[in-house]
Structures are given as C-alpha cells and as structure tokens.
Amino acid sequence: MDRYKIIKEVGDGTFGSVWRAINKQTGEIVAIKKMKRKYYSWEECINLREVKSLRKMNHPNIIKLKEVVRENDILYFIFEYMECNLYQLIKDRGKLYSEAEVRNWCFQVFQALAYMHQRGYFHRDLKPENLLVTKELIKVADFGLARETCSQPPFTEYVSTRWYRAPEVLLQSSTYNSAVDMWAMGAIMAELFTLRPLFPGSSEADEIYKICSVIGSPNQNSWADGLQLASMIKYQFPQFTSVHLSALIPSASKDAVNLISSLCSWDPTKRPTAAEALQHPFFQTCFYIPPSLRSKVTAPRTPPTVGTRATLEQKSARRYPGTLPNSKPPSCISSAKMNASVGAGVQRKLNMDQQGANNDDKLLKSSAKNPRYRPPARNSPNSLYANKGARGLVSDTAEKFAQVNLNSGKSHNQPQAGPRPMKAPWLTGNDLVRSHLVPSGRSYSRKVVG
Template sequence: MKTSLCFPRLIGEGGEYKTISKIGEGTFSDVLKIQCLRDGQYYACKQMKQHFESIEHVNNLREIQALRRLNPHQNILTLHEVIFDKKAGSVALICELMDMNIYELIKERKKPLPEKRIMNYMYQLCKSLDHMHRNGIFHRDVKPENILIKQDLLKLGDFGSSRSIHSKQPYTEYISTRWYRAPECLLTDGYYSYKMDMWSAGCVFYEIASFQPLFPGLNELDQISKIHDIIGTPPKKILNKFKQSRVMSFDFPIRKGKGISPFMPNLSRKGLPLMYAMLQYDPDDRIDAREALQHAYFRELRVAEKQALAMRRKMRLAENPLERDCISLRRISKEDQRQSEKQKEFKSPVKQFHLPALERRGGGY
C-alpha cells in the first residue's frame, strides 16, 4: 500500500506508526488509518489542523479532556494515545479503528435494516449518551457521521464540540449540524442543555430506520419550518419560554403537523413512542438517556443483558472456587446478621420472673 507523503510517521509511547490511507477529512482535522510498526495493529489517527504551542494547550483541548474522562466505556470511542510534536506544533489522537460510521452504513443500502439491529444500535447510542451525561459532558454534535460501528458494536466518537453540562450559558449558537439541531438551539441565543443530544438521537433513530433525514432544512428558518411540518407548531407557552432568551422576536403560522407514523412502516408500535419522546419540542418534556434505556422498546435487550450478566457471573464462580467461597461466606454472614436483627426486633417485652422450684413427689410433680 502507498504511504501518504503528506503525513509523516508518528512516534509516541505506543511505538512508531505509519500512515496507510486517509479515511476522512473535516474542518479541523484529518482522519487517517495508521499501523503501529511495533505490533502491526491498525488504528485511526485524528490529525488536528490547529497549531499547538505547549503541552498545556494540548491538555486543554476539549476532545482530549472528554475522552479521558469518558474512557473506558464500551460505547465510547477508545483513545489509546495522544502524540504532541512540539517542534511542528502538531497533535494527533490515536484511537481504535472502527469499520464505518452510520451514514456510510445506510447511504447506499437498498434493503431496510432489521428492526432488531435498529433497536440494538439505538440502545447502545442511549448507553453512550447516558454515560456521557452522568459524567457531566454533552456532545453537541450527535449525527450519523459521528456514530461509529464495528459489526454489532456501536461507539460514539468526535468529541470536538463537547461541553461541560455545568458550564455557564449562553453557549455557541450554531454548534451542531443543522439537520440534527434541537429547536432550543435554533430559537434561543445559545440557551440549551444536554437534552439537545436526545433530540439529535431521535433524528438519528428516524434516519437509521428510513434511510432519509427527518428534518433536512436548507437554512435556519427552513429547518424550523420542516420541524413544524412534522410535529406541529408548539403552544405559545413553549415559544414564549424560548423568546425570553432571544433578542429577535418570532411568530409562526399554526400547523398541526403530519406526524412521523406514515413514514415509518417498518418500526414497531413501541418504537414510535420512544422516537416521539426524544423529539419533544420542549426540552423539559424531552426524555433523557437514562429514561430512554428503561423504555418498553428496549425491554427485550434489557432482559437478554441481565441473563448474559448472570451467566458470566456463574461461569466466573465456577472457574474461581475461592471467589465462590467468599461469596458464600458473605451470604452466610448477612443471613446471621439478619437473624440477629430479627431476634432483637421480636424480643419479648414481657418481664421475666424466677419461679420457686416445685417440690417433687413420688416421681411426679
């Protein structure tokens, strides 16, 4: 294979890497497929276009901070190494190599994905969002291109736009890709929260199932118009809430909305309520990732997950008798403790008296 001359070999703690091919390009970075010369393993290298002055400058990069906080997690892209070339001022993020992103999976596909596969992908996406939000970070650019897959495994990547949930508003207005931008991002001057990720997830849900974007707006106004066409114009109470953090006023013609159902023939009845819960206009009414994971749509996956966990636990105990004995001892100890507590709880309140001994007569009493 040809090694690109544009990107020199990288040397880091994991060894020396050579470039195999260029697999992606963005405004702020190039993504390369690289190979570690020490062990022959392939990785994805995100080569930043920005110039960095110092290691402190590198460590302040949001993407690095987010990945360090969120790793390891089965549904978050793994960061293996950060390489900083002080002389060139360049930074490269060495991450695990996935097969493709969701957009690449569906863009030329003719046959619909089986619903079990859609369900599995959405369950994993909600897991990644739940882990991220519980760790105080929101992504701000959830879209098919940033959701990576390897066979049945899904991982969320590209944390370059991420922010701390606890950071002060207002945020940057035009951060997420327009088609996946929540109403509060479109209608306020940067007053939005982590719930914007759930709106984006709802848009991705529709796109995985239909292979078409749900709200493909040509500009900001057209984006809002397309949202209103599908889910209707929200009540004045919600719009007034948005107006409080907007310099410019707005009024929209009242539309009922034609709904999502007619366009989703291959999604079961339990799937649509979850999608609508993700696409609630008011972020305060929108489902969060933890609630989404408990939705009826994912019941089958939750049951299978519990069964697999129980099986792994049994196998582990069978392989490690010492751990099994320790668990048995802990169980016995807890039983003893419970029995002791019960005895205390049911201790008779009746006073005890010593009765005089009865005189024995002829072998009887």
C-alpha cells in the same frame, strides 16, 4: 510517530485529517487524527475539549483515545479504529434496516449517552457521521464540541449539523443542555428506519419549518419557553398541525414511534433522558444489567442479538429505573507503551491521566444513590472522525460568526399552505457539502456548518 505506518486517508475536516494506520510494534490498526493548527505546549494540548472529555470516558460504546502525541508542534490523536460511520451505512443501504438492527444500535448509543451525561458531559454534535460502526458494535465519536453540564452559560448557539439540531439551539437559546443530544437521537433513530433525514432543512428558518410540518407548531402548552425565545428574535412560527409519525415511518413499531415522538418534543424538559430512554418498552427485549448488579454478573461488551428475552432483563430494567450504564471495560491504553522513547521535539502522553478518571469514579459512586439525572444547564453537539468529504467539524470560529437569522428573506406572518420543496443551495467559504442519496432518488445537501 515513527511507530505508525500510514495506510490511507479516511477523513478530512475543519480541524484536521484522519488517517488509517498500523502500529508497527503491535500490528494494531488505529485511526490517527492530525490537527491542522500548531500546538506549542503540552498545556494547550491537554486543555482541548476533546482531550479533557475523552480522558474521563471509559465505556465500550464511546470511542477510545489511545494516545496523544505532539511532534514538531503538530498534534496527533491516536484512536481505536472502526470500520465506518453510520452515515456511510445509511447512504449505501439498499433496503430498510430491520427494527432489531435499529434497536440494537440505538440501545448502545443511549448507554453511551447515559454514561456521558451522568459524568457531566453532553456531546452537542450527534449525527450519523459521529457514530462509528464495526459489525454490530457502534460507538460515539468526536467530542470536539462536548460541554460540561457545570459550564457557565451562555453557550454558543451555533453547534451541531443542522438536521439534528434541537429547536432551542436553532432559536439561539444560551442555556441548553443534554436534552439536545436526545433530540438528535430522535432524528437519527427516524433516519435509521427510513434511510432519509426526518428534518432536512436547507437553512435555519427552513429547518424550523420542516420541524413544524412534522410535529406541529408549538403553542403555550407544548413549549411556552420556545415562544418566548422566538419572540426575542422576532421570529414567528409557521402554523402546522402535527403529522402522525407512523405515516412517515411506516416500518416502525408503535413503541418505536412513541419513543421517537417523545425524543422529538419541542420542550427539552419533556424529552426523556438517556437513562429513561433505556427503560422504554422499545428496548424491553434488550439485555441490560444495571451497574448495581455488575459486580456479581459479567455484563456483555455489547448488547446481545435483539430478540433474546429473559426474566432477568425485565426484572433488572424495571427494578432500577433511571440507572445508568457504566460497564468497566479493560483499559484501552497499553501500559507497555509507557517505555517508548521520546525523541527530540516529540512529547507523548499515554494513559490519558487515568488517575483523574479514577477520581471521577469515586464521585460517581457517591452519586449513585440518586440515579435519575437532572442536568443543571442545557447544551448541544460537534463532530470529527468521519470519512473524506463527510460533514466534518464545526470550528469555534464558525460558531462565533455563524449567527442564525431566522426571519430574513422569508415571511411567516401568514400560515403556510404546506412545506415548500427543499432546495440545496451551493455553499461557499468553509461549508463542506455532500450529496445524501435517498431511496426516492432525491438529493439532500448535508452541510458541516450552517
């Protein structure tokens, strides 16, 4: 780690702290994540979920893990550096974002998710803190809770920050999948338009209450499986009729409201996949080149300014429904660093086993004939590279003991007259809290876990 000069701490969470640093040899600014627990072998390090998933990801909208260093039993992740996260931008924003800005960011994130889902992973902790931004470029970060779709259930039910947690996770389903990422994106997209959370629940029960008050209570037609999940934990949904999202998000266009509504569907099977979302009319003006054409046409590293319309856009987007973005950016890891000396007590792993990633590419080519992604099992999100005091990370330990008790301290046997005011309780233990300022002057309490 002598090759890096620490500049300042930019984040702190359950698993580790994040520092802004500079590579003394190249002058490159990087983000160094220092893990809090000790690691006594390389096997432990390379088997971490974050390493196993990121080593297979090579996409311009997914944060790049440049290097892993184990020094004196301390593990360091060296990431590319991004200026800030989306939560900071929303919190400090003085006026609403234009639809063009929202479209540009969401288009990039959906490309990253489509790429990730096709490779058999889903994030499980999508939230504004885990979306890193530098100017108009946005990248998905923090894969500490990422899951493979081929993993065997049951999965842990306590994942993702509550406000972006899909209802099937809130109801303790053990067989969720990539659809939880799509629900989170619906909530994030709405928040980008309004600068305030769509479902700011103060507890698991209140979260479901907030969801019901917006999209209406589920029934046998809208989500039969959800009613069964609720019955298994003896939970009764509060009764609400849906509110049209255009009333809650007045600055959003009809297409935007339609996409958010479909993403925030009770039934996970009714939510569009990331690949399908990219074909939604909301993104019609975005310049998207399907993978089948990228050998002949150089795809831009980021989507061009929203509003540029061309014939190729519509032709490529409509002729290849369900195709997944899989651009081929240059390798993010400098091979020149392979010759760096390894001192006593220091182990360095560069290039993140790109050979394994190349093998994955071969498998992807064979599956390209069936572009519509149908994940076999459902799962959800986690977080990291965030600013100091941010929501932080959800630990595996927290997942084990944080059981959701949806019917404690609240009676749902009779219809509710209306959504009760949300109270932000003081938290104890490992819960990290911060105040989320919104234009109305109200304060929302954002929590890492719980």
